[in-house]
């Protein structure tokens with residue numbers, strides 16, 4: 001195995017590539033950018049290998065020899081434990097800070113004990129505050145009658161809400177102290193033996209996420225951005241999230257935006273060409289609306305917990321987790337990772353579906369680096385493979401009479417589609 005960096009002082013990106021730079025607040029991507037990758041645990045190494053190969057083929061198709069990605073392996077999880085004696089070496093975080101772009105496979109998180117999520121640790125360490133999850137239909141077998149109408153991008157806040165990890169076990173001295181404080185200061189009495197969690201939602205974190213979502217909507221000519229919240233009940237957290245998101249829309253993006261109220265008062269219910277409708281939906285309604293009226297939604301802006309629920313539901317509409325891509329982005333750094341986990345039962349068997357990892361890589365290359373041609377090529381290859389029934393077992397089992405391809409065979413098929421375009 002090639003050596004992987006365990007120590008910050010040994011960090012040396014591959015000499016044949018150049019680092020992405022920030023110039024005047026903009027990302028400047030060289031023609032041979034160094035991109036870090038983490039294989040991850042379980043099925044991670046197989047699907048990351050597949051994603052790298054498919055991306056390389058598409059970059060070659062799009063730009064010939066003019067551009068290429070120089071991949072740099074860094075480690076986290078079991079491989080890091082084995083080679084560096086720790087699960088998340090500081091060198092890994094620093095390497096991503098250097099490259100500003102990374103693609104990772106899934107990492108194991110023990111349930112109900114053991115270490116905290118390495119994925120969350122990476123997002124927190126690099127302040128990757130926006131979790132961006134496109135949900136698209138590529139013709140795969142899907143349980144929903146309107147699957148072909150699904151085309152969402154979910155912007156989920158990544159650093160706050162009940163995920164912030166501010167919680168204390170029932171009966172603990174900390175919980176007891178908080179309960180005493182609430183009783184003494186506010187006359188709020190909780191039952192004995194109550195677990196307590198804190199739900200922080202700030203103006204700063206809400207507004208920077210909203211900004212990213214509106215910038216995306218403008219760039220991609222989306223027609224609607226919907227704020228998902230439960231502000232009728234949680235007025236000062238989710239209600240505030242809604243208010244701040246509207247504030248960003250109507251102050252920073254005024255010339256692009258039409259609110260729902262304006263739509264009826266000024267425009268007779270017809271959205272003018274080139275404008276973006278911003279509206280909001282209460283979370284429970286939103287969860288059913290994307291099933292009953294998926295065509296009404298494009299960009300969904302949500303606090304952390306709502307974003308978690310709706311992205312799984314949305315992905316289920318179009319056939320599930322093997323296709324579900326994601327990217328965690330900060331102001332200048334992005335780390336792509338699929339929504340799914342390590343699928344331990346398939347690890348090492350060459351059967352997992354690499355599409356979610358590939359599409360996560362597409363987000364990184366097409367959106368973060370701005371090499372959009374690569375995204376178009378890969379998405380078209382995936383569409384053709386599915387139309388020709390060349391799919392892995394998770395999709396094949398819903399397609400009568402179809403023999404599944406192995407991960408490596410499916411990867412090869414995608415590369416052949418790309419080369420023949």
Ligand code: NAI
Nearest residue numbers: 106107108109110119321322339340341342343352353394
């Ligand atoms: P999972 O996503 O690994 O698996 C859920 C189901 O989907 C299983 O039946 C699995 O076999 C199937 N599946 C997942 N990905 C697939 C693929 N690419 N192709 C075909 N089938 C696929 O979720 P689970 O079982 O809850 O978690 C397993 C481990 O992954 C846990 O340690 C968990 O903490 C971790 N995890 C890591 C994530 C990350 O690194 N971002 C995200 C989610 C879970």
